[in-house]
Amino acid sequence: MVGRIASVETLAEDVRQRLSGTLHVQPISLAIGCACGILTAWACAAITRSFVVAAVAVGITLFAVVRVAISAWLNRDPEGRANSWFHEIYPLLTFFYAALTGMLAALMLLADAPAGAQLIAVSYMMAYCSVTSVRTAGRPMVALGQMAVSLLPVGVACLIIGTLPALVLAVTLPCYAVGMTTMSLTVFRNLTHQLEAADTRLRHAEELRMQARTDLVTGLINRSGFSVAFEPLAAALPEGRKLALLWLDLHRFKVLNDTMGHTAGDKVLAEVAKRLDEVAPTGSVLSRFAGDEFLLATTVASRAEAEELTHAVSATVGRPVRLNGERVESGAYIGVALLPDDAPNTEKLMQAADLALFHAKVLGPHKVCFFDNSMTHELARKKEIEDELRAAIQKDELAIFFQPIIDLENGRIRSFEALVRWYHPEKGELFPDEFIPVAEDTGLIITLGNWITAQAARAASTWPEDVTLAVNLSPVQIKAPGAALGILAALKEARLDPSRLELEVTESLFVEDDENTTEFMSQLAREGVRFALDDFGTGYSSLHYINRYPFRTIKVDRSFISGPQTGKRSDAIIRAVAEMGTTLDMEIVAEGLETIEQVQAVRTAGCSLGQGYYFSRAVPDYLAALLLTQEAQRMAEQDNQPLSRLAV
Ligand code: C2E
Numbered sequence: 106m107v108g109r110i111a112s113v114e115t116l117a118e119d120v121r122q123r124l125s126g127t128l129h130v131q132p133i134s135l136a137i138g139c140a141c142g143i144l145t146a147w148a149c150a151a152i153t154r155s156f157v158v159a160a161v162a163v164g165i166t167l168f169a170v171v172r173v174a175i176s177a178w179l180n181r182d183p184e185g186r187a188n189s190w191f192h193e194i195y196p197l198l199t200f201f202y203a204a205l206t207g208m209l210a211a212l213m214l215l216a217d218a219p220a221g222a223q224l225i226a227v228s229y230m231m232a233y234c235s236v237t238s239v240r241t242a243g244r245p246m247v248a249l250g251q252m253a254v255s256l257l258p259v260g261v262a263c264l265i266i267g268t269l270p271a272l273v274l275a276v277t278l279p280c281y282a283v284g285m286t287t288m289s290l291t292v293f294r295n296l297t298h299q300l301e302a303a304d305t306r307l308r309h310a311e312e313l314r315m316q317a318r319t320d321l322v323t324g325l326i327n328r329s330g331f332s333v334a335f336e337p338l339a340a341a342l343p344e345g346r347k348l349a350l351l352w353l354d355l356h357r358f359k360v361l362n363d364t365m366g367h368t369a370g371d372k373v374l375a376e377v378a379k380r381l382d383e384v385a386p387t388g389s390v391l392s393r394f395a396g397d398e399f400l401l402a403t404t405v406a407s408r409a410e411a412e413e414l415t416h417a418v419s420a421t422v423g424r425p426v427r428l429n430g431e432r433v434e435s436g437a438y439i440g441v442a443l444l445p446d447d448a449p450n451t452e453k454l455m456q457a458a459d460l461a462l463f464h465a466k467v468l469g470p471h472k473v474c475f476f477d478n479s480m481t482h483e484l485a486r487k488k489e490i491e492d493e494l495r496a497a498i499q500k501d502e503l504a505i506f507f508q509p510i511i512d513l514e515n516g517r518i519r520s521f522e523a524l525v526r527w528y529h530p531e532k533g534e535l536f537p538d539e540f541i542p543v544a545e546d547t548g549l550i551i552t553l554g555n556w557i558t559a560q561a562a563r564a565a566s567t568w569p570e571d572v573t574l575a576v577n578l579s580p581v582q583i584k585a586p587g588a589a590l591g592i593l594a595a596l597k598e599a600r601l602d603p604s605r606l607e608l609e610v611t612e613s614l615f616v617e618d619d620e621n622t623t624e625f626m627s628q629l630a631r632e633g634v635r636f637a638l639d640d641f642g643t644g645y646s647s648l649h650y651i652n653r654y655p656f657r658t659i660k661v662d663r664s665f666i667s668g669p670q671t672g673k674r675s676d677a678i679i680r681a682v683a684e685m686g687t688t689l690d691m692e693i694v695a696e697g698l699e700t701i702e703q704v705q706a707v708r709t710a711g712c713s714l715g716q717g718y719y720f721s722r723a724v725p726d727y728l729a730a731l732l733l734t735q736e737a738q739r740m741a742e743q744d745n746q747p748l749s750r751l752a753v
């Protein structure tokens with residue numbers, strides 16, 4: 106039992122404080138008990154007319170009033186007053202009060218006061234002990250102490266008196282004390298258990314909350330953890346400092362996951378998290394916010410400091426990662442925004458950093474982009490385009506143009522690529538690069554794409570049988586339900602054989618959804634539709650996709666042919682791709698041919714087909730038909746001028 110009582114000292118500080126708090130939970134019951142004590146004491150003083158008893162009554166009254174006042178005061182604001190020194194002196198007051206009630210009863214017995222006075226004094230003392238042993242059980246030492254100091258004088262008085270009833274009372278009192286102590290300790294134990302159990306539950310709940318906010322792969326906080334930690338960081342931003350938010354998106358991560366597996370992907374994420382943690386200043390909030398996206402929020406003194414940090418982050422994340430001894434290229438796009446420079450609150454700061462990230466991605470791999478206001482204007486412009494594009498589809502402002510794809514062996518038109526154009530009543534001719542991304546973002550591309558395929562198929566059905574049609578397809582279109590059936594229906598309606606359609610897709614299609622894509626492609630391939638891998642060389646250039654999906658054609662991006670980065674390296678790449686095409690029996694199209702030199706170069710390199718301004722720009726359907734007619738005439742006249750410009 107003693108061990109148990111002693112354990113109160115080893116309890117957690119907050120449990121101990123809450124047990125102390127139980128002393129003051131019901132000031133009203135304390136007030137009633139004290140009022141009874143005052144009444145008893147003054148009744149005894151009145152009956153005995155003794156000066157000593159009156160002095161004890163004065164003491165009981167004083168201590169009672171002070172106790173009730175302190176208890177009521179502590180109870181009014183338990184948390185705020187938890188550390189008040191009244192907590193410390195309160196038990197002392199209770200000891201004095203209890204001792205006085207014991208002394209009152211002892212005096213009544215010793216003075217052989219009238220039976221009524223003895224009765225009320227002893228009864229009050231015992232009732233006080235009973236109530237106090239339960240009421241004060243949260244502090245067992247206080248309860249037992251009070252009991253001892255009030256029972257002891259009565260016990261001693263009984264022994265002095267020595268009559269039989271007095272001796273019986275002297276024996277009864279210790280038994281009563283044992284009973285009360287047991288009760289007090291039982292209540293204390295229950296109370297402690299309950300508090301400890303509540304504490305354990307709280308701790309578990311806290312652990313679960315922490316787990317729910319932690320990302321298991323990296324050990325960083327996740328999205329929900331970030332929202333909890335980010336707000337306070339912004340709220341506590343010191344005067345004159347800025348909050349920098351860096352939004353990172355790993356470059357090529359999805360491909361890595363696809364080709365090397367999820368375990369490898371997880372290792373890379375964990376390594377990136379470790380590096381970010383090392384470079385993040387103390388007090389930063391770092392989170393794996395989504396799949397391959399990380400957020401780093403930290404306070405900085407200036408924009409220059411944010412720039413320095415961003416470059417350090419970019420450099421550390423850009424270092425290759427070692428995976429089972431293999432070197433894996435790593436890197437991130439980073440968008441950065443500052444509070445309060447770029448946004449007035451955290452919500453807008455997130456939007457600004459996200460927008461900056463979007464721009465970083467447009468700029469290319471490993472790029473860092475700081476938010477600036479023109480980005481918001483660009484967003485507004487996108488919204489405007491979206492609204493107008495919806496209307497344009499209704500108002501027939503869109504047209505399909507056709508750009509020939511030439512057989513580099515004999516200079517004949519093998520195919521036409523359908524390219525959409527928009528004749529805006531005020532802005533003039535708009536090119537797809539401006540509005541296709543907006544249509545993709547909003548899902549409008551599904552309606553638009555279906556319309557393009559139907560129109561283009563109708564035009565192609567008038568061309569000679571051996572001339573095919575190439576149509577560009579956005580990933581969003583493919584993911585729409587019934588996409589393959591929609592295309593087949595358009596072909597049927599235009600009476601164009603499926604084998605005369607080639608769908609051009611880019612590698613971005615394979616990044617996310619495997620199953621849908623495979624199903625879409627195999628369903629159409631079964632009907633005879635062909636596929637071309639567009640813009641090869643700009644994305645991941647993964648041979649994995651060429652191997653896995655039924656491609657007939659690879660289109661080498663024009664940046665390898667007519668861009669500023671052309672040279673020996675791009676020549677070698679074209680040659681390698683062309684060689685692969687021959688081996689795998691695929692057509693290789695060189696895009697963006699603008700000069701005869703380029704045409705000859707790609708032909709020598711082994712490309713089978715060519716497309717570009719050198720031959721012809723994209724032209725309206727009637728001019729495409731005219732180009733075909735001219736070609737037919739030339740063939741009939743045996744006027745073969747291979748690889749010449751086409752003009753109408
Ligand atoms: P793309 O599929 O790579 O289309 C080829 C783009 O290169 C076309 O631009 C074409 O006009 C341009 N081009 C052709 N030859 C040359 C050349 O010799 N030099 C240069 N500098 N450029 C050349 P356009 O029509 O502006 O299309 C841009 C992109 O918009 C297309 O790239 C394609 O991704 C997308 N797009 C165009 N029409 C459609 C469509 O109907 N549906 C979808 N989903 N996307 C489309």
Ligand code: CA
Nearest residue numbers: 522577609639
């Ligand atoms: Ca294309």
Ligand code: CA
Nearest residue numbers: 639640660696
């Ligand atoms: Ca292309």
